[in-house]
Amino acid sequence: MTDRFLKLLELSQAGFYCSQILLIIGLEAQGKENPDLVRAMSGLVGGLGFSGRTCGALTGGACLIGLYAGKGSVEEIEDSRVNDMIREFAEWFEQEASSQYSGSTCDIILEKNPQNRASRCPDLVLKTLDKVEEILEANGYDLSGRLEI
Numbered sequence: 654m655t656d657r658f659l660k661l662l663e664l665s666q667a668g669f670y671c672s673q674i675l676l677i678i679g680l681e682a683q684g685k686e687n688p689d690l691v692r693a694m695s696g697l698v699g700g701l702g703f704s705g706r707t708c709g710a711l712t713g714g715a716c717l718i719g720l721y722a723g724k725g726s727v728e729e730i731e732d733s734r735v736n737d738m739i740r741e742f743a744e745w746f747e748q749e750a751s752s753q754y755s756g757s758t759c760d761i762i763l764e765k766n767p768q769n770r771a772s773r774c775p776d777l778v779l780k781t782l783d784k785v786e787e788i789l790e791a792n793g794y795d796l797s798g799r800l801e802i
Contacts, residue, residue, distance in 0.1 A: 657782065661775055670698035671778050672713030678782065679717045700759030703767075708759050710774070711746045714781040715739045721789055738788050745784055750777065 664674045672694045680687055697713060700706040718738050724731035732738075750757035754764075754773070762777070763769040 655779075657779055658775065661778060665775070670695070671709035671774055672697035672716065674778060675710070675713035675717045675782060675785075676720065679720045683720075699767075703759075705760030705763075705765065706758055708746075708750065708757055708762055708777070710777050710781045711743065711750075711757060713778075714742055714746065714785050717782075717785050718742060718788065721794055722792070732792070734792055738792055742784060742788055746781065749780060749784075753777075 660678065661674055664677055669677060669691070673691050676687075676694050677691055680690070694713065694716065696702060697707075697716075698709045700708055701712075719735060722732035722735040722738060747757050750762060754762045756762070762773055
């Protein structure tokens with residue numbers, strides 16, 4: 654088991670889900686904590702409030718890109734490539750999930766069975782983290798271990 658997988662398992666056992674886990678890892682990599690942001694991410698889990706819609710790994714991955722490249726204050730300037738990065742990620746995610754599960758919604762990925770979370774979500778979240786890292790690095794973000802656990 655990798656350190657990333659163990660961290661994911663630890664956060665999952667603490668009651669966090671896909672989108673929250675991705676942002677917690679991103680925040681920790683920056684040496685930050687933001688319980689309000691993590692709490693807000695709970696709206697994305699389970700396909701938007703466990704409604705089975707858009708997968709929280711997809712929305713969480715997009716938010717993780719935004720954490721690094723988006724605008725967070727009046728003084729900041731959003732990276733002009735942020736939406737291109739998110740689109741690239743979304744296209745990858747759609748292909749990845751569809752090739753593995755025939756679709757990319759939570760209901761399809763989990764076959765409408767929440768018990769499948771344990772066997773399907775960790776791999777998809779880890780792949781999401783890797784892909785987000787790849788996209789950010791390709792766009793000049795020096796992550797040098799910042800998303801490593």
